Amino acid sequence: MADRLTIYEVARRSGVSTATVSRVMADGKGFSAATRERVRATAAELGWVPSGTARGLASRRNGIVGLLFPDLGNSGELAEESPLYVDQVIRGAERAATSAAHAVLIAATHTTAGRELAFMVAGKVDGLVIMARCLSEPDIAVLSNSLPVVVLANRYSGDGPDFVGADNRSGSRAITTHLIHVHAHTDLAFLAGPADSPDSGERFAGFCEALDEADLPVPDAPIASGGFTETGGGAAVAALIAEGPRPRAIVCGNDEMAIGALRVLRAAKLRVPADLAVTGFDDIGVAQHVRPALTTVRQPMRALGEEAVRILLDRIHNRATPRASVVLPTELVIRRSCGCRVRPTSAEGGTRR
Amino acid sequence: MADRLTIYEVARRSGVSTATVSRVMADGKGFSAATRERVRATAAELGWVPSGTARGLASRRNGIVGLLFPDLGNSGELAEESPLYVDQVIRGAERAATSAAHAVLIAATHTTAGRELAFMVAGKVDGLVIMARCLSEPDIAVLSNSLPVVVLANRYSGDGPDFVGADNRSGSRAITTHLIHVHAHTDLAFLAGPADSPDSGERFAGFCEALDEADLPVPDAPIASGGFTETGGGAAVAALIAEGPRPRAIVCGNDEMAIGALRVLRAAKLRVPADLAVTGFDDIGVAQHVRPALTTVRQPMRALGEEAVRILLDRIHNRATPRASVVLPTELVIRRSCGCRVRPTSAEGGTRR
DNA sequence: TTGTAGGCGTTATCAT
């Protein structure tokens, strides 16, 4: 921990110039086997760790991809609930990056304190994956103007950055169709998330498509909104069943709201799925543990992370490719809350379709 | 994406020197409110993203902590099984880092290809958290010689780097004592992991302590080793029950081996826990889904990650503190495989002690 | 309050 060891010292001790040391360390060409060995030996002997920072500055390549993800529930408890969502993306990103000899710089970003961190991260990476709801669109535009950016799981309205997302619409259509065809429901309601959520919009669209395909009446708008939260979903459903003729099935925009719905319905002495079917979206961890186990749609989070980084690396190495827009398939997970009677397998707790 | 925008351009356009721009961007003092606004305005207008790399070089601070973790099962399937272990550490690290305005640079490291990446990471961060089995001890020594290092979940034999780990010994003692006192077992066996695993060693030590406290005979060595893998554990138990008088309870060094044991015992028509009690260690995700649900010991992975980064930041900002060695408590998770009859709660699938 | 200028530790471009 003495004075920082630099390339100069290594060069001096091995009797060569810094340029040669640099070449050797980069595995480049242009040196004899003898010098190569000599340099590597003294480097190892000295325990020299080249400054990646200086390297990055000089070479304009950092070997790092950034990943900005939303700071889900800094409240602590909530974070316990949906660990998989973001974690899976991180792992996927890490895998894709590692196999290309890149590291991943991660940071949680959310409106306020996040912005600064986001820019800090942007200044240290070769490219950036930005998850939904991490940054405002103007900020994304600024960043994507100075480095390659891939927007993840969030349709970006401009046509600048590449985009990777899950097929929300098809997933929603599939689960709705399941309720219609398998369980013969004709009176379904869609519980939406925040009005400005593109995901919620896509899922509602899929819901409508399924109704339309079945020649059922298509609503103009979701029956209510639950803000993607458990309490919000519960409140919306409470209002719903209080105010009049209730639907036979509630297609929730995400799992949290579905779980809130289950809670409220149980309190109201309504049986799920006997009196009312309920479905979710996302397949968060608790979905398979609630009673009844939640029928839902799983997003391929790991694959999303991988794909995002793959596209990013592509663009880093070849900037002039056409804009990519990848939509990965979702997966219907049948459990009990739709009315099916499946016995959960030990590992999955559900049946994939 | 034109020519990279630099501080010079921003300085020129706002009619000040680069030093002033630097000061303003760093929120330092020493400039009038007017200049401040002017600089920030042109910076925003130009969409300038300061180079974190250059910043890091010049200031010798990167605002990044590195996290090296083992590349669990690049085989793909295995990775599906124990997602929480590493993910939780990552999230914990991320939280601690974020709240100190740092980002986290992560990379999977495992013997071969990892070494290079590890050094690359080391060159770009202010400090490094190294998880167990990521890097050889000599390599750790080299790195800890040129930047602050915290070793995680792996007792480091030297006295260089700070250490953070879970109390393997107490956890193992607790689960063994549970088998002895609650279930009145007197004939217990310990199934070890790899011989060179400090964790396995600690857990065996805790096992022995419990036996000793109960005045039961203390073995010199584990009854067998299962290499911490499911197949290894299964094979070891198969041999065990084939060769002679079988113990009444098997304390496994980790969950994977315990799950292998359950499989083999079922195949052998032995009932768990009626004929034989089995316990694990770690509380991986599937532990609560196997039949019978696995009684095990949970490590506070999230907290470990947080603590590791906290200590690291401490040392980064104040190098001359005494070596830290933090051991976090583990938690006994009672399920069915020990003989208890608990009804799992929906959220936890176990009872914590 | 503001500017000048010398690093920070590499890489890369010329030479040789």
Add this chain to the structure above:
DNA sequence: ATGATAACGCCTACAA
């Protein structure tokens, strides 16, 4: 095959 040396983009004394 090797060596000077100018970038790389910013920070930070030191001056003014």
